[in-house]
Amino acid sequence: MLRPYVIIVSEVTLDGKLTLYRGASSKELMSFMTKDVYKYLHGIRAQVDGIMVGCETVRTDDPSLTVRYVEGKNPTRIIPCSTANVPFNANIFSKDAPTIIVTTQRAPEERVKKIQELGAEIIISGEDLVDFQELLPLLYKRGIRTLMVEGGASINWEFIRLGFIDELRLIHLPVVVGGENVPTLVGGEGFKSLKKIIHFEITKHFIIDNFLITEWKVKTLPKY
DSSP states (O other): OOOOEEEEEEEEETTOBSSSSTTOOTHHHHTTOOHHHHHHHHHHHTTOSEEEOOHHHHHHHOOOOOOOSSSSOOOEEEEEOTTOOOOTTOGGGSTTSOEEEEEOTTSOHHHHHHHHHTTOEEEEOOSSSOOHHHHHHHHHHTTOOEEEEOOOHHHHHHHHHHTOOSEEEEEEESOOOOOTTSOBSSOSSOOOSTTTOOEEEEEEEEEETTEEEEEEEEEEOOOO
């Protein structure tokens, strides 16, 4: 299957959390990040064709998903959302970059039409839930050869569960949050078997302003 080269990129606390509590914006924790750390993050954005976050991230964080801290082009914004339930005033509908909303056959027709009126492209992939196995070849055909996935936990799990990941890059926030129900890097049901887990090998590690950056490549994909 031809699919984009996928890089999952995330900011995580030392205990692997994405936010302060369930439902909180990740921007609160990212406020610790320095300009040079943001330059690293936006440098990746400038090198890829597409950038993806889930619709819950859009609702909670209202990200722009553009390149601002370095020189470079803005990637195409790709938002999987099974019911097309994204806020119509969200930053992803700005004219700074193309936007694709990926939804399903159960998405209300009026929401689909409104999104198209806002200038975004609609891709229907799946009946009830977004079908990533169907979606990724469609993105590849549209010229998305490299895809940066910025989460959250549910989206990360889908890519890892399906083995649609090539690299993992982490910005380690030098704080501990705690909390049993706080979202972590990868959500979902988990593999629950050593035979199914993905093995990574570290390719690079360095420090920017007391923030450890680690870069990993997939070594072994799950065995079913």
